[in-house]
Amino acid sequence: MSRAATLLVAALVLAALAAVAFGAPRLLGDYLGRVLIVICINAILVASLGIGNGFTGVFSLGHVGFVAVGAYASGILSLPASAKSAYLPDLPSWLSGWHLSFLPATIAAGVICVVLAFLVGAPLMRLSGHFVSVATLGFLIIVNVVLVNADNFTRGARTFAGVPLETTLPWALGWLALTLLVLARVAYSPKGRAWRAVREDTIAAQAIGIEVLPTRLSAFVIGAFFAGVGGSLYGHYLGSFSPAAFYFAYTFALISMLVIGGMQSLTGAVVGVLLVSLLSEALRNLERGFSLGAVTVPPLYGASQIVLGVVFILIMIFRPSGVTGDLELTLGRRR
Amino acid sequence: MSLTRRNMLALGAGAALAAGGGLSIRRAAAADAIKIGAPFNVTGGLSSLDAPALNGAKLKAKEINDAGGVLGRPIELVIYDTKTDPTVIASSASQLINQDHVPVGLGFTDSDSALALGPIFQQAGVPFVTPGATSPKLPEQVGSTMFLACFGDNVQAAAGAEFILGKLGAKTAFLLRDNSTEYTTLLAKYFDAAFTHGGGQILSRDDYKSGDKSFTAQITKLKAQSRKPEVLYVSAMPDDIGLVVKQMRQAGVAQPIVGGDGYDTPLLLSVGGKAANDVYYSTHAYMAEDSTPPIVKFFTAYKAAYNTAPENAFAALGYDTVGLIADAITRAGAPEPGKIRDALAATQGYKGITGSITYQPGSRVPQKTVSLIGVKDEKLYLAAEVTPSWIAKP
Numbered sequence: 001m002s003r004a005a006t007l008l009v010a011a012l013v014l015a016a017l018a019a020v021a022f023g024a025p026r027l028l029g030d031y032l033g034r035v036l037i038v039i040c041i042n043a044i045l046v047a048s049l050g051i052g053n054g055f056t057g058v059f060s061l062g063h064v065g066f067v068a069v070g071a072y073a074s075g076i077l078s079l080p081a082s083a084k085s086a087y088l089p090d091l092p093s094w095l096s097g098w099h100l101s102f103l104p105a106t107i108a109a110g111v112i113c114v115v116l117a118f119l120v121g122a123p124l125m126r127l128s129g130h131f132v133s134v135a136t137l138g139f140l141i142i143v144n145v146v147l148v149n150a151d152n153f154t155r156g157a158r159t160f161a162g163v164p165l166e167t168t169l170p171w172a173l174g175w176l177a178l179t180l181l182v183l184a185r186v187a188y189s190p191k192g193r194a195w196r197a198v199r200e201d202t203i204a205a206q207a208i209g210i211e212v213l214p215t216r217l218s219a220f221v222i223g224a225f226f227a228g229v230g231g232s233l234y235g236h237y238l239g240s241f242s243p244a245a246f247y248f249a250y251t252f253a254l255i256s257m258l259v260i261g262g263m264q265s266l267t268g269a270v271v272g273v274l275l276v277s278l279l280s281e282a283l284r285n286l287e288r289g290f291s292l293g294a295v296t297v298p299p300l301y302g303a304s305q306i307v308l309g310v311v312f313i314l315i316m317i318f319r320p321s322g323v324t325g326d327l328e329l330t331l332g333r334r335r
Numbered sequence: 336m337s338l339t340r341r342n343m344l345a346l347g348a349g350a351a352l353a354a355g356g357g358l359s360i361r362r363a364a365a366a367d368a369i370k371i372g373a374p375f376n377v378t379g380g381l382s383s384l385d386a387p388a389l390n391g392a393k394l395k396a397k398e399i400n401d402a403g404g405v406l407g408r409p410i411e412l413v414i415y416d417t418k419t420d421p422t423v424i425a426s427s428a429s430q431l432i433n434q435d436h437v438p439v440g441l442g443f444t445d446s447d448s449a450l451a452l453g454p455i456f457q458q459a460g461v462p463f464v465t466p467g468a469t470s471p472k473l474p475e476q477v478g479s480t481m482f483l484a485c486f487g488d489n490v491q492a493a494a495g496a497e498f499i500l501g502k503l504g505a506k507t508a509f510l511l512r513d514n515s516t517e518y519t520t521l522l523a524k525y526f527d528a529a530f531t532h533g534g535g536q537i538l539s540r541d542d543y544k545s546g547d548k549s550f551t552a553q554i555t556k557l558k559a560q561s562r563k564p565e566v567l568y569v570s571a572m573p574d575d576i577g578l579v580v581k582q583m584r585q586a587g588v589a590q591p592i593v594g595g596d597g598y599d600t601p602l603l604l605s606v607g608g609k610a611a612n613d614v615y616y617s618t619h620a621y622m623a624e625d626s627t628p629p630i631v632k633f634f635t636a637y638k639a640a641y642n643t644a645p646e647n648a649f650a651a652l653g654y655d656t657v658g659l660i661a662d663a664i665t666r667a668g669a670p671e672p673g674k675i676r677d678a679l680a681a682t683q684g685y686k687g688i689t690g691s692i693t694y695q696p697g698s699r700v701p702q703k704t705v706s707l708i709g710v711k712d713e714k715l716y717l718a719a720e721v722t723p724s725w726i727a728k729p
Contacts, residue, residue, distance in 0.1 A: 030433040031426060038422050148515055148544070158517035159450050161476050238421050240450040240476075244515065245421055284423070288414065301377040301416040 017173055033169055039277045040172035041233045044179045046257045047269040048226035053255075054263030055187055056219040057199030058125065061251055062136030065143035066113045066224045068246030070231025072147060072154055074109035075163045078102060078236070083162040090152040102166040106175075106232040113228030117221045125216040128202070140251065147243040154243070161240035167233045175233060179226050184266055184328075186222065195219050260315050262322030267329040275323065276308070283307055368411035369404075369670045371396070371660060372431040372440030372463075376448060379419025383573055383600050384444040387646040388466050389414065391653030392441065394633075394640055395661075405661045406668070412657075413437055421451040428455040437461065438670045439663075439679075441484075441656045444649050446470035446517050453477030462676040464660060466652035467619075469596065470521060471729035474699035480672075482679055484656040484692065486703045488518065491595050491617040492525035493723035494705035495568065498615065499593055500533045502707075502719055505565035507536050509557055509590075511579075512570040514542040522595045523570040528727035530568070538564045543579075545572045550579055554586045567592045573599075577606025584610035591615060599647040604713060614710045619648035620689040621706045621717040629688040648689065648706075655687035700729075 028036070049063045077100045079087065084096050100108065124135045148157050186192055194215045197205040202212055235241055253276075261272020283304035289297050315323065373392060376385040393412060400409045413435045415427040431437050432455060440456060443449045444467030456463045457478040464482040465473070471487025499505050508530060512523035527537060538560060541553045557567075567590050571579055576598050583592065591613045598616035607614070620626070622645045624634055633654060637645045645651060660675075662685050667674035680699065685692040690703040709718035 031429040034426050034429050038426070157515045157520055159447050161450050165454060238425060238451055239454050240447075241421065242447055242517065244447075249420075281426070284416070284418075287416070299414065305378065305418075 014177070017177060018170075020169075020173065022170060035277065035281055037167060037169055037172045037237055039273055040169075040176040041167070041230050041237065042254070042257065042277060043270050043273045044176050044226055044230040044233070046254055046261070046273050047179055047183055047266050048223040048230065049254055050258050050263055050266065050269045051183060051187065051195075052216075052219045052223045053258060054265070054268075055192060055199065056195040056216055058128075058216050058220065059133045060136040060220070060223075061133050061255075062120075062139035062143075063223065063227055063254060064246050064251040065136075065140040066117065066227035067231035067234065067250070068143050068147060068243065069116060070109040070113055070228030071235035071241060071246065072160065072231075073112045073228070074105040074232035075160055075235045075241075076153060077108055078105040078164060078166075079162060080164070087155060087160075087162050088153070092152070095153075102164070102171070102236060106229055106236075109232040110225040110228040113224040113231075114221055117224030118217070121217045121220040121224075122213075125213055125220055140247070144243050144247055147246075157243060159240050159242045163235050163239050163241075165236065165239045167237035172233055172237075175229060179229070180266060180270070183222070183226070187266065191215075191218065256312060258322075260312060260322055262324035262326065264321070264326035265324050265328045267327065268322050268324035271323050279311065280304060280308055368409045369406070369664060370411050370413050370435055370437045371657070372415075372435065372437035372442070372461075373412040374415040374417045374424065374427045374431065374440065374442040374452065376419040376443065377416040380574070381419045381443075381445055381448070383602065384467060384647070384649050385442075387650035388442075388444055388653035388656075390641055391633075391637070391645070391650035391655075392466070392657045394637055395654040395657035397640075398636070399657070399661050405664050406670070408670075410657075410661060410664075417442075417448065419448070421447070424448055424451040425455065428452040432456065432459045432461060438672045439463070439660055439675045441466060441653075441660060443468050444652075446473050449473055449481070450476060453481055456480055459672070460676070461672040462679055464656050464679065466656040467596075467649045470517060471700050472521075475729070479699075480676055482694070482699045483701065484659055484687075485619055485652055485689070485701075486705060487700045487729060488522045488595065489525040489529075489727045489729055490703070490723060491705050492522050493529040493726045494707065494721040495593050495595065495615075495617045496526055496529035496533050496535065497721055497723050498617070498707050498719055499530065499566050499568070499591075500535055503566060503591055503593075503615075505591070506534065507538050507562070507564045508566045508568050509560070509564040510537050510540045510568050510570075511553055511557075512540070512542055513545045513572055513575060515544045515546075516572060518595075518597065519545075519570040519572060522597075523568075525727045526568055526570065529723070529725065532725055532727075538562055543575075545575055547575070548578065550582045551586075554583060554588065557588065558586070564590065566590055569594045570597075572597050573602055576600075577602045577604075577611075580607040580614055581610040589613075596648065599649070599708070601646055604710070604715075609713060611710045611713065615707055615718055617705050617707050617721075619703075619706065620651045621708055621715070622648055622651060623715060623717075626717065627688075633688050651687075651689050655689050655692070658687060659685050659692055 052058050052060050080099055081097050084091055120139050127135055147154050194210045197210055198212055198215050257272040257276045258269055262268025287300050287303045289299035375389040376382055396410055396412050417424040417427050440463045443465050446468045449465045449468040457480050462480045464484050466484050469485055469488045471489050474481045510523060513519040541556055543553055569579055569592055571594055580592060593615045596618040599618040603611055620630055663675050663678040664670055667678040680694055682692055682694050692701040694701055705721045707719040708715050
């Protein structure tokens with residue numbers, strides 16, 4: 001496809017996205033709009049998780065640690081000054097008395113995560129295989145303990161409330177488009193090829209002159225930026241959260257979406273999120289009981305989790321590399 | 336099957352269809368029933384508190400309908416399982432407001448869940464009453480539509496402190512808290528204030544985290560004290576208290592252990608067993624066959640409906656909350672959110688089985704009596720009823 005045609009298609013897709021973003025709340029109603037927002041946020045998080053875990057082969061369990069840092073950092077930055085004095089009376093003076101609006105706070109959250117990812121990644125990205133998983137799990141635990149104990153900044157274990165509810169569908173879709181655009185550009189550039197080379201065979205990659213540590217670190221840092229952004233969107237979507245929200249349960253939810261969709265493609269990440277989110281929403285509504293003609297099914301709370309678990313097992317048996325494997329949905333040509 | 340783009344499109348369409356099919360099914364509702372939203376964490380970490388509360392609520396709704404309903408119309412609980420997950424809570428809240436159009440709602444036994452739902456109900460101006468989220472700060476944090484049907488943690492902590500100073504006659508305490516939840520940290524803070532105000536002394540403090548399986552470090556610290564505390568106040572979540580008590584007793588800690596309504600689950604006795612003797616906790620009502628007549632009546636009805644005794648006081652709170660809401664709808668004269676909110680705020684002396692509920696002007700936390708339950712010979716008994724004289728500010 002020629003460059004002009006690609007641009008045209010991209011412009012059309014963007015226009016369609018914009019139409020959906022602004023029209024959807026009116027057309028779909030608030031509830032489906034909310035489901036879409038959550039899907040967008042999770043897609044940002046899963047796609048950025050896939051960069052490290054899928055493309056580079058560094059199976060990190062610490063992604064949600066960055067999400068937590070993003071949510072808290074942007075929450076603290078964007079809390080209105082009056083709410084700061086009420087909720088966080090012990091905040092140091094250089095943080096209190098002013099606040100950022102949503103966009104700068106979100107970008108700041110991403111940047112903070114980048115800095116953190118450099119510090120954490122520099123030693124950890126030397127590790128491979130299971131070791132890096134356990135080490136990044138350690139990072140997640142450290143983040144949780146710090147959030148619980150840094151009372152002055154985070155209200156400790158108590159709910160961090162009062163964050164302005166700013167995450168609307170246009171914001172979420174916009175950030176998702178940006179995330180996918182950036183990740184796709186990098187993942188299918190020479191840099192991305194280096195990621196996959198390191199994943200497939202570290203020694204062979206080194207033999208052709210690819211340095212393992214900087215390559216892995218770059219993937220980890222890029223993933224962390226979007227994890228921070230996603231965390232900020234999540235925080236501004238819920239308005240209140242506590243450290244417990246960013247722990248093992250969320251980690252495994254994101255990882256299962258990634259594994260089910262397909263770890264080694266961005267399309268897989270999005271498909272996984274769509275599949276898991278739509279299925280669990282549909283099942284959640286079905287388990288409340290319904291009647292179809294003469295048949296009445298009573299409410300069976302918890303059935304949705306069981307069915308979802310069985311579906312996960314079936315997908316793993318029949319498509320062990322996820323729904324998409326390493327294939328991408330492209331405009332006419334195979335990468 | 337090799338994955339082509341066509342396959343993938345089909346897969347996506349299938350998923351979308353499945354979702355759409357699920358969402359479009361409407362549950363048959365009784366003719367012109369008054370809907371009451373009822374989101375509860377029936378599954379997940381809070382199910383041991385939320386499920387009994389929901390059962391209590393359903394029981395009261397059935398009794399009201401059997402007696403002719405409210406304003407001549409039946410009431411219908413619109414139930415959602417929110418799975419102890421904040422995003423599911425937010426989605427369900429939106430469904431209640433925008434699809435089910437409920438004029439009022441009740442639900443949850445913890446403040447995290449109530450805070451996730453609160454802004455959505457507040458924005459729509461729909462009142463919400465929580466049977467068991469005991470944070471006294473909750474109504475302020477959410478706004479004019481959030482009500483508590485239970486006392487605040489500051490009240491039960493003060494009652495616990497007065498019970499220790501009075502009935503147990505102890506002046507020194509060791510304060511152990513779970514520092515990973517809002518409920519346990521606030522309860523410990525309020526207890527600290529009330530106990531010190533009443534002339535008691537906290538000799539030392541320690542923390543643990545919900546989910547910990549070993550409390551050796553805390554027990555060692557406690558036993559190393561040169562001055563032995565007369566009482567232990569342990570601010571704990573339901574899942575942990577059985578284990579805490581068991582390990583304390585095994586290590587030879589014989590002092591009374593006192594805590595809040597987080598203890599009020601069958602887990603205290605089933606996990607703690609014999610070790611639970613000499614444990615006391617503050618809660619909303621004494622659930623047993625030798626309690627007050629209204630509770631006994633509730634006890635029997637609950638047993639008949641669910642084949643089990645009420646698991647804890649949250650069952651009674653769920654029951655009372657539906658009664659409170661029905662009373663408010665009757666006084667409002669119409670199932671409209673604004674009118675119900677005003678009627679709720681004006682509630683004076685609603686006679687519930689967990690005590691009478693009155694909202695002081697401007698306050699949406701009721702003043703109620705606190706029951707203190709003790710454990711003797713692996714059985715619960717009513718140790719005291721306390722209306723605390725001094726209460727820490729929220």
